[in-house]
Amino acid sequence: MTSPSSGPGSSGTPAPAAAPAPSTQIPAPKALAKALEDGMYAKATTPYGRMFLLSLTGGAFIAWGFIYMVTSQQGMAEWPTGIAKVLGGVVFSVGLGLVVISGSDLFTGTTMTVMPWLSKRITAGRMLAHWGISITGNFIGSALMALLILLAGVHASNGGAWGLITLNTSLAKVSYDWPRAFFLGLLANFAVCLAVWIATAGKTVTDKILAVIGPISLFVATGLEHSVANMFMLPMGLMVKYGAGDEFWNGAAVQKAGVTVDDFAALTPLSAVWDNLIPVILGNIVGGAVFVGVYFWLAYNKPETSAAKEEARKDS
Template sequence: MSELYGADAYSPAEIARRIESVGEAKARMAALPLALLGVLAGAFIGLGAMLFVLVKSDPTLGFAASAVLGGLVFAMGLLMVVVAGAELFTGNNLIAMAWADGRVSTAQELRNWAIVCVANFVGATGLALLVWASGHASLNGGAVGQTVVQIAVNKQALPWVEALLRGVLCNVLVCMAVWMAMGGRSVTDKAVAVVFPVMAFVAAGFEHSIANMYLMPLAMLLQHGGLTGHSAVTWSGMLGNLLPVMVGNVLGGAVLVAGVYHVIYKRPPNGP
């Protein structure tokens, strides 16, 4: 069947097998490299969010143009994760497929998610601190900083259910991007697979927990420095956003992508 997809791509069934094998390897990875790769992923996603803000701070762009172009540049973050190699909490929700097939224990899966999530936070907030100290937010007459704060304020104000559902929708698209990237053999293949789903979730305004770990701390740093004149974003407000978004991200990636594909490709032929 694989010949139908050409020599340069894996078939969907082959992708499922690769996702499961990679998930098992991720779940068994030693803590130190796992944590360091998690720090890198947090920083990579933060870099994508940084470019997104740069686009959104330009008032000459229309709504659709800024949304789509912002999503396009944000995709750089996930592409760096996929190609350069890093451990991203949202993408690692696909480990659930190896768990569902009994190749990974619940403890191993949760260990991976916990270490990677904390490391992503360190990487994203560390980048936020560097960006703040660099004076990047003063670009475009301070509009970049103002945009960061406004985005963070809007995220903080999201109702719990809305934040959760936006998290679900976001990680369906992120995990589909990772899934399709596993079907490619070249960097070009992976770039094409990643860009469009990521562009879609960003343009649609869905919620990515790791991106928020960059944007919301940066907004608080800018407020502390007095650049924007706002004082609305708080640690409790950030937590109120991250909790439902992370739950939504897990449901979208682990259930609606990994779970569904497990049923399709990995379910025993004579199973119930």
Template sequence: MSEVFGFDAFSPKEIARKVEDVGATKARLPLRSMLMLGILAGAFIGLGALYYVIVRSDASLSAAIKQILGGMAFALGLILVVVAGAELFTGNNLLVMAWADRKITTFELLRSWAIVCVGNFIGAVGLAILVFLARHAEINEGLIGQEYLRIAAQKVSLPFWTAFFRGVLCNALVCLAVWMAMAGRSVVDKVVAVVVPVSAFVAAGFEHSVANMYFIPMAMLLQMGGGNESHGAITWLTFMHNLIPVLLGNVVGGSVLVGLVYYLIYGVARNTDD
């Protein structure tokens, strides 16, 4: 029964089955649908990142308050993905459960990840271009633009392994947020499940690959438009220096620390019982 814990939510065992079944469906989406849903997710995460920067640019707030409130604002992105519907690379690392249960093939898993990741990139960069053209960064006397440059400069300067392990920790929390959202039966349930884990990873300064697909190109656009370059040059090369380890870390955090762990707990036991 779903109410074994005394509240109207799916149990962890039921969530595991749902994640596998949904994963099998996601992996077999037609190319156009998968790509367009990926583009939407990239834009959604970008909107959460935009909201986060507004909070971060407020000099009147303490560092801790900026991070906590900014993390809650950033949660908008994953809320839109979960409730409005979209395909997010980091959340889709949970497809590994369907793969481990042999409901999808290795090719289907990798195809889904690749197409969704490309779609996320298009959506995030596309939103950055629109936001740049809207001159959003000039709000608050240009402090928002300066914050974009600071955030991007910090990200591209991270050493490989630091970026990797921050990516691991980030996506463990993101996939736990998606996992708990699957337990909910209402929009409110899903929103509440998402906000705290997402705000935690943002407050802790962990690295989300799709968010970085918005942050760093936005900073590059600001530089090309005459933004302050005192934080150091931000280029496509330094972008890749950040994105590659963060992507790899996100895969390990979501697929291994969440997806495969829960499969070993619930999937293997279920298959043994069967």
């Protein structure tokens, strides 16, 4: 007589089948557009309290990307400009990588909630409320990171070289006229939302990180304007200008550059808002909502929505 088996299925019940391995094939473009719309719908319908909390980290994580970029640019003046800019862009992409993986809320990405609005899944009021909460939380998170960097004395590192980069970068950002700032913002968020589009197709952390590097490094290296990134850089530049103190202004790098606080007279809170943030935000909205959200909705999601409405009409 054989002894009863003690293994799985010994009672006569077959052992459960192993779960199939997840597919590594990326969705087809049409399915990807639907996944992007569904993701935007989920973000827009998040409870407002959680939405605000996730917006704080959205701003803070993009600030981390800019912090890394500034750090990478110290001592790069002797390098070929293209190499220095591409390096800065690659390290900056850490910021969007953190946003994508953590599920944080980034205003520039939320402009694509125009997709579920076009499909009548959310109201215009809900979409605009999401945008408002997102941009407010992003600004607070970004500005708080700037304050922490100042309190930590990072701006004075390497003889003030770190803080000098933020001053020069901030001054350049408030020197654009409105049309140029608008179009720089449009192009920047065109690239950022394409990065989100590609990352949506990713199956692993590695996929998603690699997906954002190309478009993000492209926009940073080209010198395009991203409103949330500027919500860190401009407050950082202003904090250095008004609050760095003698340790910074007497630093070796600052002295070597031969600059004083008077050289940054054009950098003010008013110029930061009026000459940069407002036109860049408007450009970001067009670049993300129209050039990516509306485009992919028209190309893939509108025909499906129209077909569903026609089927419902026939059934009625």
